[in-house]
Each structure stands twice: as C-alpha cells, then as structure tokens.
Amino acid sequence: MKKLSEIIKNRSYIIHSVTGEDMSLTSKLNQVGFIEGEKVVFLRNAPIFKDPILFRVGESQIALTKNEANCITVIEDENV
Amino acid sequence: MSKKLALIGLPNSGKSALFNALTGSRQKVANFPGITVEKKLGLIKNGQDTIEILDLPGLYSLDARSEDERLTRDFILKKYDDIDLYVLVIDSTNLRKSFYLATQLKDLNVPFKLVLNMSDLSKKRGQELNFDFLKSELGVDKIYETVAVTNQGVKELKEDLVNDSMDKTVQVPDQFISEMKKIEYVKERIKRVESLYKKVVLKEINKDGLTEKLDSILLHPVWGIIALLAIFILTFQLLFAGADPFIGFIEEGFEWIASIFDGLLNDGYLKSLLIDGVIGGVGSFVVFLPHIIFLFILINLLEDFGYLGRVAFLLDYIMRKLGLPGKAVVPLLSSHACAIPGIMGARIIENKNQRLLTMMISPLMTCSARLPVYTLLIGAIFSKEISFMGLGARGLLMFALYFFAIFMGFLISFITKKATATQTVNTLMMELPPYRTPKLKNVLFSAWQKGVVFLKKAGTVIFVLSIIIWGLVTFPNAPKDADRPAINYSYAAMIGKTFEPVFKPIGFDWKITTSLIPSFAAREVLVSAMGTVMAVDEEDEDTLMTKLSKLMKNEYSIATLLSLLVWFVFSPQCIATFGVLRRETNGFKYPVIFGAYTLALAYMFSFIVFTIAS
Numbered sequence: 204m205k206k207l208s209e210i211i212k213n214r215s216y217i218i219h220s221v222t223g224e225d226m227s228l229t230s231k232l233n234q235v236g237f238i239e240g241e242k243v244v245f246l247r248n249a250p251i252f253k254d255p256i257l258f259r260v261g262e263s264q265i266a267l268t269k270n271e272a273n274c275i276t277v278i279e280d281e282n283v
Numbered sequence: 284m285s286k287k288l289a290l291i292g293l294p295n296s297g298k299s300a301l302f303n304a305l306t307g308s309r310q311k312v313a314n315f316p317g318i319t320v321e322k323k324l325g326l327i328k329n330g331q332d333t334i335e336i337l338d339l340p341g342l343y344s345l346d347a348r349s350e351d352e353r354l355t356r357d358f359i360l361k362k363y364d365d366i367d368l369y370v371l372v373i374d375s376t377n378l379r380k381s382f383y384l385a386t387q388l389k390d391l392n393v394p395f396k397l398v399l400n401m402s403d404l405s406k407k408r409g410q411e412l413n414f415d416f417l418k419s420e421l422g423v424d425k426i427y428e429t430v431a432v433t434n435q436g437v438k439e440l441k442e443d444l445v446n447d448s449m450d451k452t453v454q455v456p457d458q459f460i461s462e463m464k465k466i467e468y469v470k471e472r473i474k475r476v477e478s479l480y481k482k483v484v485l486k487e488i489n490k491d492g493l494t495e496k497l498d499s500i501l502l503h504p505v506w507g508i509i510a511l512l513a514i515f516i517l518t519f520q521l522l523f524a525g526a527d528p529f530i531g532f533i534e535e536g537f538e539w540i541a542s543i544f545d546g547l548l549n550d551g552y553l554k555s556l557l558i559d560g561v562i563g564g565v566g567s568f569v570v571f572l573p574h575i576i577f578l579f580i581l582i583n584l585l586e587d588f589g590y591l592g593r594v595a596f597l598l599d600y601i602m603r604k605l606g607l608p609g610k611a612v613v614p615l616l617s618s619h620a621c622a623i624p625g626i627m628g629a630r631i632i633e634n635k636n637q638r639l640l641t642m643m644i645s646p647l648m649t650c651s652a653r654l655p656v657y658t659l660l661i662g663a664i665f666s667k668e669i670s671f672m673g674l675g676a677r678g679l680l681m682f683a684l685y686f687f688a689i690f691m692g693f694l695i696s697f698i699t700k701k702a703t704a705t706q707t708v709n710t711l712m713m714e715l716p717p718y719r720t721p722k723l724k725n726v727l728f729s730a731w732q733k734g735v736v737f738l739k740k741a742g743t744v745i746f747v748l749s750i751i752i753w754g755l756v757t758f759p760n761a762p763k764d765a766d767r768p769a770i771n772y773s774y775a776a777m778i779g780k781t782f783e784p785v786f787k788p789i790g791f792d793w794k795i796t797t798s799l800i801p802s803f804a805a806r807e808v809l810v811s812a813m814g815t816v817m818a819v820d821e822e823d824e825d826t827l828m829t830k831l832s833k834l835m836k837n838e839y840s841i842a843t844l845l846s847l848l849v850w851f852v853f854s855p856q857c858i859a860t861f862g863v864l865r866r867e868t869n870g871f872k873y874p875v876i877f878g879a880y881t882l883a884l885a886y887m888f889s890f891i892v893f894t895i896a897s
Binding site: 226227228229230231232233234235236238239240246247248249250251252254255257261262263264265266267268270271 | 343344346376377378379380383464466469470473477488494495498499502503504505507508592595596597599600601603710711712713714715716717
C-alpha cells in the first residue's frame with residue numbers, strides 16, 4: 204500500500220482509501236472522482252517543485268496538491 | 284407571475300455556453316440581497332412566452348465547499364428565491380462524477396430537466412448509453428442531448444422549458460446538511476453512483492489522445508515553462524497592439540466632440556462643464572473599454588481552449604505560498620497595462636477570498652498611466668548621462684519601481700495569508716478539462732458583455748467623481764486681476780494649501796498637493812496639472828515634459844521628488860479603480876479598505892524615503 208503522492212508514473216493503481224481529518228476535504232475528493240476501487244494514474248508533476256500533481260482518475264484529469272494526494276492510499280492494479 | 288428556472292451543473296459542464304444559447308443576448312446581472320457572488324439572469328423567449336432563467340455557480344454536490352457552491356446549494360434547498368424548475372447540465376464525457384449530484388437531486392424530489400451536453404464529443408469517442416434506464420433512475424421523462432456551443436438540441440429544450448411544468452416540491456430531510464457530510468452517507472452514495480454508471484454506460488468512452496499529447500508539451504518541465512512565457516508574452520503583446528489603436532480612436536473622437544462644442548459655445552461655466560466635465564468625464568472611462576474587451580477576448584480564448592487551468596497548475600506552488608492561486612498571474616500581469624481590466628480579470632478565480640486579495644493588489648502593479656509621471660520625476664532626479672555600471676540611471680530607477688511594486692504586491696498577499704491563515708488556500712483539487720477548440724462567437728459575446736457591464740456599473744461612479752473633480756478645479760473663478768494661473772484660486776488649491784502641513788513630513792508643498800487632486804481622475808493628469816500650477820505655458824506634451832522636468836529639478840529637492848515617485852507607486856490615485864472595485868465587490872467596503880491601505884502605505888513609504896534622502 205502506498206500514498207497517492209508516492210506512486211510510479213504512468214502505472215495503474217487502485218484507490219484503497221481516502222482518509223483525513225478534514226471531512227469536507229475527503230468527501231470532496233470522493234466527489235471529483237477519488238473513490239475507493241477507482242483506477243488512478245499519476246500523469247505528471249508541476250515543474251520545479253513537483254507540486255501539484257496531475258492524475259487521471261476515472262474519465263477526468265485532476266490536479267491535486269501534495270497534501271491532498273497524501274490523503275489517498277492506493278494498491279497496485281494487478282490486472283494490467 | 285411567470286415561472287422561474289435555474290441552470291445547475293458541475294464546473295466545466297458547458298453550463299454557461301448553454302445559458303448563452305438559451306437566452307441569446309437577453310441577459311443581465313442579477314443581484315440578490317446579501318449575496319455578493321454574481322449571477323446572471325436571462326430571459327428565454329419562445330413565441331409569445333417569456334420566462335426567467337438564472338445561471339447558478341457550478342458545484343460537484345450539495346455538500347458545498349466554496350462560497351459559490353453554497354449559494355447554489357442554498358437555492359436548491361429553498362433558502363432563497365423560489366425556483367420552479369431546474370435544468371441539470373451534465374457533461375456527457377464525464378458521467379460518473381455528475382451522477383453524484385444528479386442522484387442527490389432525485390432523492391430530494393427536486394424538479395429538474397436533464398441535459399446531456401457535449402453529446403457530439405461523447406458519441407464521436409464511442410460512448411453508448413442506456414437512456415431508458417437513466418430516465419427511470421433519475422425520475423425524468425426525457426433526456427435532452429445538446430451541443431450548446433453550436434446550438435444543437437437547444438431549440439427543443441427551449442420549447443419544453445417554456446411549455447412544461449413539473450409538479451414536484453423539494454423535500455429536505457431534517458439535518459440533511461450535516462447528514463450528507465457523514466462518511467456513511469458518502470460511501471453509500473458512491474456505491475449507488477457506481478452501480479448506476481455500470482448499468483447506464485453500455486460502452487465506455489475512448490481516451491482523449493490529443494489532450495495527453497498536448498499536455499506532454501504544455502505541462503513539460505522545460506517546454507511547458509517556455510510555452511507559458513511565450514503564450515503570456517504573445518497575449519500581452521496582442522492586448523497592447525490590439526487595444527491601442529482603439530484607445531487612440533476613442534481619445535480622438537472625444538477631442539473631436541469637444542472641439543465642436545468649443546466652436547459652438549461662448550466661454551463660461553457651461554462650456555467648461557460640458558467640455559472638461561461631461562465630455563472629459565465620459566471619455567475618461569470609455570477609454571478603458573478597448574483594454575477590457577481585448578483582455579477578455581484573450582482570456583476567453585485561453586479558457587475555452589483549456590489552457591487557463593494549465594496556467595494554474597504550472598504556477599500553483601509559488602503562488603500558493605504567497606496566498607494566491609496560480610491563475611492570479613493573469614489579472615496581475617494585465618494590471619501592468621491597466622488595473623481596471625486586471626480587477627475585472629480576477630473573475631477567473633473561483634475562491635472568493637483569493638479573488639478579493641487579487642483585486643486588492645492588482646492596482647499596485649505599474650499601470651501604463653504611471654509612466655508619464657515616472658518619466659517626469661525620473662527626468663528631474665537623474666540627468667541623462669548618469670549611469671551605474673554602464674546602465675543608465677533613469678532606466679535602472681524605472682526598473683526598480685516596477686520590481687518594487689510587484690514585490691510589495693506579493694508581500695501584502697503573503698502577510699494577508701499569514702494573518703488570516705485560510706485553509707482553502709492550501710487546496711487545489713482542480714480538474715484540467717480536455718482541450719477544445721474555442722467558439723469565436725461565445726468568446727466575443729462574453730467579452731462584449733464584460734465591457735457593457737463596466738460601462739453601465741463602473742461608469743456612473745467614475746463619471747460622478749470626474750464632475751466633482753472638475754468642480755474643485757474650476758470653482759471659484761480666478762479674480763479679474765489674477766496674476767497667477769486660474770487653478771491657484773480654486774477649491775483644489777484651497778484644499779491643497781489646507782493639507783500642506785499634513786504632507787510636509789513627506790516633502791510635498793501645496794503645488795504638489797493641489798496637482799494630486801485632478802490626478803485622481805487619471806494618474807497621468809499629474810503632468811499637465813503640475814504644468815498648470817507651475818505656469819508652464821506649453822501645449823505640446825513632450826516639450827511640456829522637458830520644461831517641467833527642469834523646473835521641478837530647480838524647485839524641489841531630490842528627497843521630495845523621490846518621495847513623490849514612491850507616492851505614485853502606492854497611492855490610490857485613480858477613481859476608475861474605485862469605480863470598478865465597487866462594481867466587482869458589490870459595495871463600498873472594499874474600495875474604502877483599498878483606499879485606506881494604499882494611502883497609508885503611500886504616506887509611510889514616502890515618509891521613509893523623504894527622511895532618508897534628506
């Protein structure tokens with residue numbers, strides 16, 4: 204199990220959990236598509252500071268700050 | 284009473300394009316008591332029938348997070364006006380996410396029509412749907428497939444919106460707002476969305492290869508930054524090149540009108556009021572129109588294409604540390620042309636606090652109206668020959684002023700961030716939409732609208748203030764045997780002399796303080812006002828500048844000139860800024876705060892500079 208902020212580029216992962224102290228943040232992450240069981244791919248970092256990070260989740264591309272990505276844990280997608 | 288409709292949907296669902304397609308040009312900005320977020324109100328016309336429709340801010344779910352989202356939620360939960368029917372706009376290339384809100388609306392028995400927008404894209408990319416199942420699950424009798432940007436499917440929707448009514452009333456369970464924040468609620472809802480999605484989507488959408496290819500260049504660590512710089516340079520070059528001829532045209536037009544009245548009327552108050560007050564006053568804000576319209580054409584092009592979100596992504600980290608979103612770079616850069624389009628451009632920022640902060644620091648950027656003032660004063664401070672390490676001292680000082688303004692803007696933003704410690708600043712969670720070809724009609728229409736809003740709302744304030752300033756400079760008349768220029772006998776001069784002691788610690792005499800009053804109309808007026816007060820009789824602007832520069836060099840100490848220079852970095856000098864701030868924040872609170880803080884900074888820094896330099 205890994206944090207979403209630490210996964211390898213262009214490899215498919217499955218979201219295991221979305222947790223954090225700030226409930227409104229986690230539920231918001233859910234709503235934009237970071238849902239348990241959903242596939243997620245790390246597409247690229249922003250230049251220089253490597254933060255924010257761009258992911259493909261479901262049908263869309265969503266940019267998260269490192270803090271936000273830290274709320275999400277993933278497991279490797281073995282079906283790929 | 285005709286029925287009221289409201290458009291709702293996720294961000295980037297094409298809601299605003301649909302709103303434009305439904306209402307055409309029949310729209311205005313709606314104000315509701317206690318609400319500062321701007322909403323657009325439009326009319327749908329179908330034959331004899333006309334109904335009102337409101338464009339509410341986009342939201343992901345009823346569990347609203349931002350100010351804008353809360354507003355939409357409160358409308359749906361019946362806290363405000365009674366809306367009879369909602370139109371839920373869904374991006375058909377992005378269904379799963381949309382179902383969260385859609386199922387919530389269904390559960391609360393909200394009367395809504397379901398619109399699948401951008402249906403051409405999803406079909407082209409091979410998506411197939413089970414419409415009957417979707418209809419029954421969301422409790423709607425019909426699904427409208429539209430392509431808002433090309434008006435496809437809009438006519439049918441329009442007809443039904445006018446003719447149909449839905450017999451449903453919103454039912455909100457007790458404690459609903461706290462209930463839906465609970466983890467159990469969210470989990471259960473996601474399960475439902477997932478199962479709905481699996482049953483509705485028979486064939487999934489193909490991946491958007493073009494967007495990924497473009498992103499691999501435009502978001503690349505090296506090429507992406509180069510592209511960003513190139514796009515910014517090009518954009519602001521176009522802004523100047525495009526707007527400047529129109530500004531010249533408008534200025535000449537107003538001069539021409541003034542010259543006609545000049546020939547028609549005899550000298551006197553009426554003539555002065557008409558030419559200097561009314562025509563000058565109207566001209567002073569109409570002249571901003573080309574910058575505003577061109578900036579918004581360029582912003583709309585970049586936004587429709589999908590690039591603005593990428594700007595935010597590239598610059599988010601640095602700007603976040605300063606308490607601003609990445610997108611704030613756009614209004615801040617355009618403020619270097621003029622703060623008016625800059626303040627209006629802050630609309631691209633969704634978060635209200637960040638938007639306010641951007642608006643408050645935009646006028647600090649070195650706008651083009653400061654250039655004549657800087658040129659005059661720098662010319663008086665350094666002679667042409669003085670240089671440091673081969674670089675001209677005049678150019679260096681000018682550069683330092685630009686840099687100082689940007690630095691102070693960011694410093695103020697940083698301090699505000701530390702002082703308020705708002706949580707929202709640290710979140711981004713932003714969707715980068717697929718690249719799309721901008722539709723020119725939408726781009727132009729929405730830019731034109733911004734211009735009209737500016738003329739109507741900010742124009743009146745600017746006009747009234749211009750007349751007041753005209754009055755101060757004109758009355759009372761100089762006595763018959765006056766040996767000095769007429770302005771020396773005016774109220775402006777009286778005020779200038781009264782306040783002389785206040786400004787003495789920063790080195791200003793009454794001539795300067797008097798000249799500051801008319802330059803509230805526009806900063807560059809300081810040059811001609813100083814010229815009048817110091818009795819430089821010169822029509823030609825360049826010669827006036829040179830003569831005045833010399834005269835000021837002899838009359839004032841370097842400390843005073845430097846102090847005045849610094850004053851113009853901060854001073855809330857132009858009334859158009861107040862007019863547009865009042866318009867954009869919907870009240871006098873922020874213009875007053877802005878005036879107070881810039882005045883305080885101007886005085887403080889002028890004092891420091893004057894004291895050190897003396």
